[in-house]
Amino acid sequence: MIKPIKKVLIANRAEIALRIMRSCKERGISTVSVYTQGEEQLPHVLQADLAVCLQGTELSETYLNIDQIIQTALNHQCDAIHPGYGFLSENAVFARKVKAAGLRFIGPSAEVIELMGDKKRARSVAEKAGVPLVPGFSPAGMPAEDIQLKAQQIGFPVMIKATAGGGGKGMRIVHEPNQLQSAIKQAAAEAKSAFGHDEVLVEKYLVEPRHIEVQVLGDHHQQYFHLFERDCSVQRRHQKVIEESPAVGLNEQTYKTLFNTAIALCKEVNYTNAGTIEFIMDRDQKVYFLEMNTRLQVEHPVTEAVTGLDLVSLQIDVAEGMKLAIEQHSIPKMGHAIELRLYAEDPVQQFMPTSGVLHHFEFPKWPGVRVDTGYTQSLEVSNRFDPMIAKIIVKAESRKACMNRARSYLQAIRVGGFVTNLGLLQRILSEEDFLKGGVSTHYLQEHKDLLQWAELAEEDALFSIAAALFHGVSGKSAGSTQADNSMPFMLPTDLEEFRNV
Amino acid sequence: MFSAFKIQDELFEFDRVTKSGDSLSLIREEERIQVHCLRREGNKLLLELIMPSNHRITRWVDVLQATRNHEFRLLFNHKESMVNALHDATEAEAEQADYRAPMTAKVVEVLVNGGDQVESGQTLIVLEAMKLQMDIKAHDHARVSEVSVKVGDQVQQGDLLIHMEEEHRE
Numbered sequence: 001m002i003k004p005i006k007k008v009l010i011a012n013r014a015e016i017a018l019r020i021m022r023s024c025k026e027r028g029i030s031t032v033s034v035y036t037q038g039e040e041q042l043p044h045v046l047q048a049d050l051a052v053c054l055q056g057t058e059l060s061e062t063y064l065n066i067d068q069i070i071q072t073a074l075n076h077q078c079d080a081i082h083p084g085y086g087f088l089s090e091n092a093v094f095a096r097k098v099k100a101a102g103l104r105f106i107g108p109s110a111e112v113i114e115l116m117g118d119k120k121r122a123r124s125v126a127e128k129a130g131v132p133l134v135p136g137f138s139p140a141g142m143p144a145e146d147i148q149l150k151a152q153q154i155g156f157p158v159m160i161k162a163t164a165g166g167g168g169k170g171m172r173i174v175h176e177p178n179q180l181q182s183a184i185k186q187a188a189a190e191a192k193s194a195f196g197h198d199e200v201l202v203e204k205y206l207v208e209p210r211h212i213e214v215q216v217l218g219d220h221h222q223q224y225f226h227l228f229e230r231d232c233s234v235q236r237r238h239q240k241v242i243e244e245s246p247a248v249g250l251n252e253q254t255y256k257t258l259f260n261t262a263i264a265l266c267k268e269v270n271y272t273n274a275g276t277i278e279f280i281m282d283r284d285q286k287v288y289f290l291e292m293n294t295r296l297q298v299e300h301p302v303t304e305a306v307t308g309l310d311l312v313s314l315q316i317d318v319a320e321g322m323k324l325a326i327e328q329h330s331i332p333k334m335g336h337a338i339e340l341r342l343y344a345e346d347p348v349q350q351f352m353p354t355s356g357v358l359h360h361f362e363f364p365k366w367p368g369v370r371v372d373t374g375y376t377q378s379l380e381v382s383n384r385f386d387p388m389i390a391k392i393i394v395k396a397e398s399r400k401a402c403m404n405r406a407r408s409y410l411q412a413i414r415v416g417g418f419v420t421n422l423g424l425l426q427r428i429l430s431e432e433d434f435l436k437g438g439v440s441t442h443y444l445q446e447h448k449d450l451l452q453w454a455e456l457a458e459e460d461a462l463f464s465i466a467a468a469l470f471h472g473v474s475g476k477s478a479g480s481t482q483a484d485n486s487m488p489f490m491l492p493t494d495l496e497e498f499r500n501v
Numbered sequence: 502m503f504s505a506f507k508i509q510d511e512l513f514e515f516d517r518v519t520k521s522g523d524s525l526s527l528i529r530e531e532e533r534i535q536v537h538c539l540r541r542e543g544n545k546l547l548l549e550l551i552m553p554s555n556h557r558i559t560r561w562v563d564v565l566q567a568t569r570n571h572e573f574r575l576l577f578n579h580k581e582s583m584v585n586a587l588h589d590a591t592e593a594e595a596e597q598a599d600y601r602a603p604m605t606a607k608v609v610e611v612l613v614n615g616g617d618q619v620e621s622g623q624t625l626i627v628l629e630a631m632k633l634q635m636d637i638k639a640h641d642h643a644r645v646s647e648v649s650v651k652v653g654d655q656v657q658q659g660d661l662l663i664h665m666e667e668e669h670r671e
Contacts, residue, residue, distance in 0.1 A: 416544025
């Protein structure tokens with residue numbers, strides 16, 4: 001039965017809150033957004049039909065406070081909650097409590113969130129669905145010689161990782177068989193202190209791996225779709241910096257494995273709503289299951305750019321109980337798209353977080369370019385939150401044209417006030433290996449020159465000195481113009497032209 | 502007017518620097534380098550450089566950040582640079598003795614005290630921001646004159662952390 005949603009509470013902030021709000025507005029759905037003290041001037045507060053200030057200071061008291069968020073939704077007669085990404089988006093307890101409160105959760109079921117959030121269970125259900133797994137085993141309770149033997153069968157190097165958590169904690173790469181035992185012990189100890197569980201897995205370590213993921217979508221009528229792949233191999237500290245679609249150079253067999261197994265996994269778990277199945281791919285284009293993200297991804301606009309679909313709107317369709325009126329074979333795949341994440345961090349100083357006032361923050365409107373941001377000029381970016389300040393999505397008919405357009409666009413934007421990774425993004429878009437395509441997740445570690453100060457010729461030094469003297473120390477220059485704050489982003493539904501470029 | 506500039510670790514000194522409106526003269530060994538600021542668009546400056554040979558080049562430079570300590574982060578042609586504007590070379594010496602916070606962060610460890618002799622590369626202070634830690638290391642063999650922060654302090658970018666005794670520097 002179709003139950004239209006009339007009012008949505010968006011349990012998130014900044015760009016993703018605005019992104020969700022935009023699709024809600026298109027559908028005539030009222031929006032309630034939440035914020036914390038000090039965020040009153042953010043666009044996600046200004047543009048919602050109603051914005052509610054969450055009580056408390058710590059994240060655990062505000063954006064991560066399940067009870068307060070659900071109560072806020074109930075107080076304001078919402079009938080659904082969209083969690084966005086991060087925060088409570090993959091919290092099964094939250095999804096369950098939202099449902100128990102009589103609200104709809106715009107996302108998959110609590111059971112699927114729970115299942116996919118547990119790496120071990122996720123692995124076994126993926127295996128059952130026929131998704132290839134990275135060869136590996138759990139060394140718990142195994143005699144030392146068996147561990148050694150099994151590791152030899154997989155072949156060195158192997159990786160040891162914690163079953164709980166992520167972010168690189170409890171992870172070890174072992175190249176030599178004689179270092180295996182001590183590495184397992186160390187990883188287990190690290191996992192124990194970081195996550196409270198000391199369980200680890202030993203897995204095949206892939207050389208030159210690429211991160212390839214498949215966007216999926218399921219409805220409550222047992223229909224499952226894939227919306228093609230994204231290549232998210234350019235990462236720092238296991239976090240994505242650049243994503244693109246299509247992935248460069250995949251062969252037919254690889255596509256078949258990716259898409260068929262992604263759909264098979266959705267069927268196996270009866271997946272509803274938008275999700276992403278992440279794969280790791282080795283040099284021979286063998287793909288292995290990494291994990292499933294049971295939510296909307298940061299990089300979903302890349303898929304929107306190549307398919308012309310509005311993923312948030314489709315999520316709402318599913319949550320309303322609609323049977324999605326799309327057919328797999330007629331989903332378009334047009335041109336090439338890339339997403340560049342602008343982060344408040346210093347690429348030449350180990351990516352240390354930066355913060356401050358965005359004295360300059362201007363993004364000209366260009367055909368084929370979409371900018372999703374939760375900030376406007378003169379706002380302060382604090383390091384209480386995620387360092388991502390904008391996503392720049394560029395689309396063109398070919399990869400080459402896409403990269404050229406993106407490179408030019410990065411020269412045209414104005415971002416000033418504190419250091420960001422803009423220079424790094426510019427350098428990547430001019431770097432030979434990246435332009436060739438198909439780089440591995442080790443790209444940034446292997447291209448250290450991108451993370452360094454420039455070698456300065458004399459005229460470079462003189463330009464630098466002159467710029468410092470002309471700019472002065474105020475941070476604001478006289479010619480600064482106020483940005484157009486009315487529409488800080490463009491969205492897919494605007495983008496007939498975005499599609500047709 | 503500033504007349505000495507540290508870019509990354511290199512020092513550039515001029516005999517005289519004068520600025521009038523959008524024109525700048527950098528005079529060094531009787532030679533004059535002229536720079537004109539042709540346009541300002543937000544944090545972007547279009548600069549024309551006229552070398553003593555009369556060779557002229559024009560380029561946009563982005564000013565990413567300007568701090569109260571006269572540190573400038575610049576971006577041009579994909580390249581990043583950091584300029585520290587100083588009044589003269591003596592100030593450059595003095596600046597060397599100051600260790601400042603490279604970003605807004607919390608002090609999680611203070612590993613030295615006033616009077617300590619430190620070696621180049623030794624970790625002095627550990628800062629933390631966004632759950633990431635950064636070591637502040639000694640860039641010289643020196644003696645600590647004063648530690649200006651304690652564990653738990655919240656520091657802003659550019660705040661003084663440690664001052665070294667200048668006469669003990671080598």
